[in-house]
Amino acid sequence: MSVRDLNPRRQAERVVRWNEERIGAYQGIRGAMRYVFPDHWSFLVGEIALYSFIVLIITGVYLALFYVPSTQQSVYHGSYVLLQGEQMSGAYRSVLDLSLDVPAGLLVRQTHHWAADVFLAAIVLHMMRVFFTGAYRKPRDLNWYIGLTMLGLAIIEGFLGYSLVDDLLSGMGLAIAYSTAMSVPFIGGQFANLVWDGPFPGSSRLFARFEIIHVFIIPAILTLLITVHLAMIVRQHHSQFPGPGRREQNVVGTPMWPAYALRSLGLLFAVAAVLVLLGGLIQINPIWQWGPYHTYLSENGAQPDWYIGWLIGALRLMPNWEVHIGGATIIPSPFWGGVLFPTVVFGVLYAWPWLERRITGDRAIHHLDERPRDRPIRTAIGTGFLSWVVLIFIIGASDRLFFRLDIPYTSQIRFWRIGVWIVPLLIGGVTLMVCRHLQRTDTHPLRGWEGTIVEAPETIDGAWSGQHVPSRVDAATPGRGRSEEDPPPGPADERGRTP
Amino acid sequence: MIARLLARIVAFAVAARMAMRRRDSDLAGGEAPGAKAEVSGAASEASGAEAGSGPADAEDPRRREVPANPRAETLVAGLLLAAALLAVAFIAVFVVTGLDTQLLGAALGGSLALIAAAAIVAGKSVVVQETAIEERGTLLEPEAPARIVDALSEAGEGVSRRGLITCAACVAGAAVTTAAVAPIASIGPRLTAIHKTPWHRGVRFTDIDGRLYRAEDITVGSLFTALPEGADPELIGSPLIVLRLPEAMLHLPSSRRGWAPHGILAFSKICPHAACAVSLYRYPEFPSGGNDQPALTCPCHYSTFLPAEGGKLLFGPAGRPLPQLPVLIDPNGYLRAAGGFDEDVGPSWLDVRRPSQT
Known part of the structure; x- marks a missing residue:
C-alpha cells in the first residue's frame, strides 16, 4: 500500500487525471473557461428565462408526485370547510389537498405558478431585446426561429398547466380553448373532438392526455430546443454592442471562469429566491376560492394568466362575423381572435428576419448589435406591432376596467374596434420621430444629461x-x-x- | 422575528458593500491621474472626429484586476453561513408547522437570496476581474460546402442503380411511417355524440342538487339553472337557463309559439360562442333610457342575448343565438321539455346545425 499523498494540489491533479484519462476534455474545458460573455444587463433576461425553466422543472416534478389526472366526480369531505359536500373531480381534489393539507405543498405550487408567469415574461422581454437591437440577423436568425418556437410551446405549456387543476377558472379556459379548436375551418370539429376525446368537457381520459403533454412532451421538446439554442450561442459567440476594441470578429467581456460563472450562479439563485418568495408571500390562483368546475358554472370578471390575455382580448374585440356557405359554417366567429390573430402575430415574427433581408438587401453576417435609435424604421415597426398586441391584451381586461372605472363595456369594445388599428400607427410614428431626434442630438433619455x-x-x-x-x-x-x-x-x- | 433577522442581515450586507465600494474607489483614486488622462484623451478624439470612426478600435479594452479584498471574502462567508442558517430554519418550520406557507417561503427564499448575494459579491469583488477579448473564428470555411458535399457523395461511388434504391427507400419510408402512426387513429376523433343532448320530450327539469323544478319556482327577475333529470350534468348539452318574463314582453318568432307557457323560457346555458356558462342576467326594474330589455350575458366574452326574442344576439362575438328549448308544464306543475333542441348547442364548427330562423 502506498502512502496517500495529501497535498491538495496533487490530489486535485489526480482527480482531473482520472477524468482526462477517460474523457480527454482538456480542450473543451479550457475553451469553456475562457468563453467570453459581453457585459450588458439586457443579456441577462434570457438567462432569467432559463433559470425560471429550471425552477419550473424542479417544482413541477414535485407537483407531479401529488397530482391525480382524474375526471371522476366525487363529494368532498376534506379539511376545507367551505367546500364540504361539493361535487368535484379527482384532479381538483388532488390539487386542493396538495394546497391545503400537504406540508409545503402550497409553497411549491405557487412557486411553480409564479415561475411560469416569470418564464413567459422573461422570454417576451428577451425577444424584445433581440428584436430592437437587431440581434436576430444572420447568423442568429436560426436562433430567433427556435426562440419563437419555444415561446409558442411555453404558452401552450402554461395554459395546459393551469387547465389541469380543473378549478372553475381553468374549466372556463378549457371551454374557450375547445371552442377555439372547433372554429378551425373544415377540420375544427374533428380536431377538437380528437384532443378532448369527444365533445366538451371530454372523456375520462382528458386529464391523462393533458398531463403527459404538460409534464413530458412539451418539457422534453423545450429542453431539446434550449440545448440547441445555447449550443448555437456558444458556436457563434454572443453578439455585442459596439464599443472600444469591439469588432465584428471578436467578443469583449468577462470570461466564464471565474467571475462570470459566479455572477450567473448568483443570478440563478436570485431568480430562484424571487420565485420562492413570491410563491411563499404572494398568493396566486387560490383554487379553493374559485371552487370546482362544472359545465354549468361560470364566474364574472375572470382573467387568465397574463400570457393568454392577448387571445381573450382578441376574442372579445371581434364582432360576430362568420362565413357560411349553404348550411355549412366555414368560419365560426372564435376563429378570428383565437386562431387567426395568434397565427398572424407568430407569422409576422417568424417572417421578420427574412422580410428585413428582402427589404434592406442586407445579407451580411452581423455580430455587432445596433441601438434601437440607429434603425428608426425597424424600431418604429417594432413598437407599433408590440403596441397592437399589448392594446389587444389590455382589452382582454375590459370587464375589469368596466367594474373599476365604470366605463361601459360595450363603449370600450366599440371604441377599440377602430382604435386598435389607429393607436399603433400613432405609436409607431412617434417612435420614428423620437428615434430620429435621439440620433440627431445623441441624448440619453433614460439617463438624463450625462457627460x-x-x-x-x-x-x-x-x-x-x-x-x-x-x-x-x-x-x-x-x-x-x-x-x-x-x-x-x-x-x-x-x-x-x-x- | 425572522423578518427582523433578515432585515439586519440585509442592512449589514448593504453597509459592508458600501464600505467596500468606498475602499474600491479610494484605491482607484490612487490610479486616477492615468485613468483621467485616458478619458480626456478619448474625449478630445471623439469631439474631433464626430463620426466616431477609427480611433476607438485602437483602444485595448483588456483589463485584469486582482481585488485582494479580505472584507468581501468575509462578507461572502457570512452570507453563505446566514443562508445555511435560513435553510435550517426552513427545515424547522417544515417539521413544526408545515402549512405556514409564508414562513416557509420567507425562509427558503431568504436562504436562496443570501446564496445569490454571496455568489454575486464573490463574482464581483473576490475573484479576479477580467475583461478579455475572444476571437469568434469563422463559421463558414470557404471550401467547406464543396468538400462536405464531395464527402457525402463519395458514398455513391460505384453505385449504378441509385435512382431505383432511392425510390425503394422512399416507398419503404412512407409505408413504415404510415404504419407507425396508424394507431393514432384509435385516439379519435369521436364525433358520434356531437349532435346529442339529453333533452327530449318529457324530460323533467332539476336544479343542481337534483330537486325537481315546478312552474311556480320560476319567478320573474331571477335566473335559474336547470339540468335534465337522470342525465349527466357535465355534458355540454345538459345545463339550461330557466327564467320567467311577463307574457306581454315576449316577442318570440311565430314558429316558437307555445314554447314559453306562462312566460317560462328555457335556453341552453352554454354560450354558442366559446362554451362558457351564460350566467349574467339583467332584468331592469325601471326604465334606464337605453336598451332596457331583459338580457342574458356570458361573462367570458360578453355575448349578450335577448330572452324575450328567442335568444337573439344583441351584442358580442357569438355567431349564433342562444338555443331555445320548448317548455311544458305537466299536470302536476313540474317543468318538462316539450321537445329536444332543434339546433346544436355549444360552439360552432363546419356541420353545426343552426336554428331554422336564421
Whole structure:
C-alpha cells in the first residue's frame, strides 16, 4: 500500500487525471473557461428565462408526485370547510389537498405558478431585446426561429398547466380553448373532438392526455430546443454592442471562469429566491376560492394568466362575423381572435428576419448589435406591432376596467374596434420621430444629461458648462472603474457606430 | 422575528458593500491621474472626429484586476453561513408547522437570496476581474460546402442503380411511417355524440342538487339553472337557463309559439360562442333610457342575448343565438321539455346545425 499523498494540489491533479484519462476534455474545458460573455444587463433576461425553466422543472416534478389526472366526480369531505359536500373531480381534489393539507405543498405550487408567469415574461422581454437591437440577423436568425418556437410551446405549456387543476377558472379556459379548436375551418370539429376525446368537457381520459403533454412532451421538446439554442450561442459567440476594441470578429467581456460563472450562479439563485418568495408571500390562483368546475358554472370578471390575455382580448374585440356557405359554417366567429390573430402575430415574427433581408438587401453576417435609435424604421415597426398586441391584451381586461372605472363595456369594445388599428400607427410614428431626434442630438433619455464637466475658458467668469462626452471608459470596462454616483449602464451606453 | 433577522442581515450586507465600494474607489483614486488622462484623451478624439470612426478600435479594452479584498471574502462567508442558517430554519418550520406557507417561503427564499448575494459579491469583488477579448473564428470555411458535399457523395461511388434504391427507400419510408402512426387513429376523433343532448320530450327539469323544478319556482327577475333529470350534468348539452318574463314582453318568432307557457323560457346555458356558462342576467326594474330589455350575458366574452326574442344576439362575438328549448308544464306543475333542441348547442364548427330562423 502506498502512502496517500495529501497535498491538495496533487490530489486535485489526480482527480482531473482520472477524468482526462477517460474523457480527454482538456480542450473543451479550457475553451469553456475562457468563453467570453459581453457585459450588458439586457443579456441577462434570457438567462432569467432559463433559470425560471429550471425552477419550473424542479417544482413541477414535485407537483407531479401529488397530482391525480382524474375526471371522476366525487363529494368532498376534506379539511376545507367551505367546500364540504361539493361535487368535484379527482384532479381538483388532488390539487386542493396538495394546497391545503400537504406540508409545503402550497409553497411549491405557487412557486411553480409564479415561475411560469416569470418564464413567459422573461422570454417576451428577451425577444424584445433581440428584436430592437437587431440581434436576430444572420447568423442568429436560426436562433430567433427556435426562440419563437419555444415561446409558442411555453404558452401552450402554461395554459395546459393551469387547465389541469380543473378549478372553475381553468374549466372556463378549457371551454374557450375547445371552442377555439372547433372554429378551425373544415377540420375544427374533428380536431377538437380528437384532443378532448369527444365533445366538451371530454372523456375520462382528458386529464391523462393533458398531463403527459404538460409534464413530458412539451418539457422534453423545450429542453431539446434550449440545448440547441445555447449550443448555437456558444458556436457563434454572443453578439455585442459596439464599443472600444469591439469588432465584428471578436467578443469583449468577462470570461466564464471565474467571475462570470459566479455572477450567473448568483443570478440563478436570485431568480430562484424571487420565485420562492413570491410563491411563499404572494398568493396566486387560490383554487379553493374559485371552487370546482362544472359545465354549468361560470364566474364574472375572470382573467387568465397574463400570457393568454392577448387571445381573450382578441376574442372579445371581434364582432360576430362568420362565413357560411349553404348550411355549412366555414368560419365560426372564435376563429378570428383565437386562431387567426395568434397565427398572424407568430407569422409576422417568424417572417421578420427574412422580410428585413428582402427589404434592406442586407445579407451580411452581423455580430455587432445596433441601438434601437440607429434603425428608426425597424424600431418604429417594432413598437407599433408590440403596441397592437399589448392594446389587444389590455382589452382582454375590459370587464375589469368596466367594474373599476365604470366605463361601459360595450363603449370600450366599440371604441377599440377602430382604435386598435389607429393607436399603433400613432405609436409607431412617434417612435420614428423620437428615434430620429435621439440620433440627431445623441441624448440619453433614460439617463438624463450625462457627460463630464469641463472648464470652458470661453464662457464668462469661468462658469461651468456641460459638454457632452462619450463615456468610453464605461463602455470599455463595464461594471468596473465606476463610482457610486455613476448612472447604471443602459442600452444607450454604447455609442460607437456600426462599422 | 425572522423578518427582523433578515432585515439586519440585509442592512449589514448593504453597509459592508458600501464600505467596500468606498475602499474600491479610494484605491482607484490612487490610479486616477492615468485613468483621467485616458478619458480626456478619448474625449478630445471623439469631439474631433464626430463620426466616431477609427480611433476607438485602437483602444485595448483588456483589463485584469486582482481585488485582494479580505472584507468581501468575509462578507461572502457570512452570507453563505446566514443562508445555511435560513435553510435550517426552513427545515424547522417544515417539521413544526408545515402549512405556514409564508414562513416557509420567507425562509427558503431568504436562504436562496443570501446564496445569490454571496455568489454575486464573490463574482464581483473576490475573484479576479477580467475583461478579455475572444476571437469568434469563422463559421463558414470557404471550401467547406464543396468538400462536405464531395464527402457525402463519395458514398455513391460505384453505385449504378441509385435512382431505383432511392425510390425503394422512399416507398419503404412512407409505408413504415404510415404504419407507425396508424394507431393514432384509435385516439379519435369521436364525433358520434356531437349532435346529442339529453333533452327530449318529457324530460323533467332539476336544479343542481337534483330537486325537481315546478312552474311556480320560476319567478320573474331571477335566473335559474336547470339540468335534465337522470342525465349527466357535465355534458355540454345538459345545463339550461330557466327564467320567467311577463307574457306581454315576449316577442318570440311565430314558429316558437307555445314554447314559453306562462312566460317560462328555457335556453341552453352554454354560450354558442366559446362554451362558457351564460350566467349574467339583467332584468331592469325601471326604465334606464337605453336598451332596457331583459338580457342574458356570458361573462367570458360578453355575448349578450335577448330572452324575450328567442335568444337573439344583441351584442358580442357569438355567431349564433342562444338555443331555445320548448317548455311544458305537466299536470302536476313540474317543468318538462316539450321537445329536444332543434339546433346544436355549444360552439360552432363546419356541420353545426343552426336554428331554422336564421
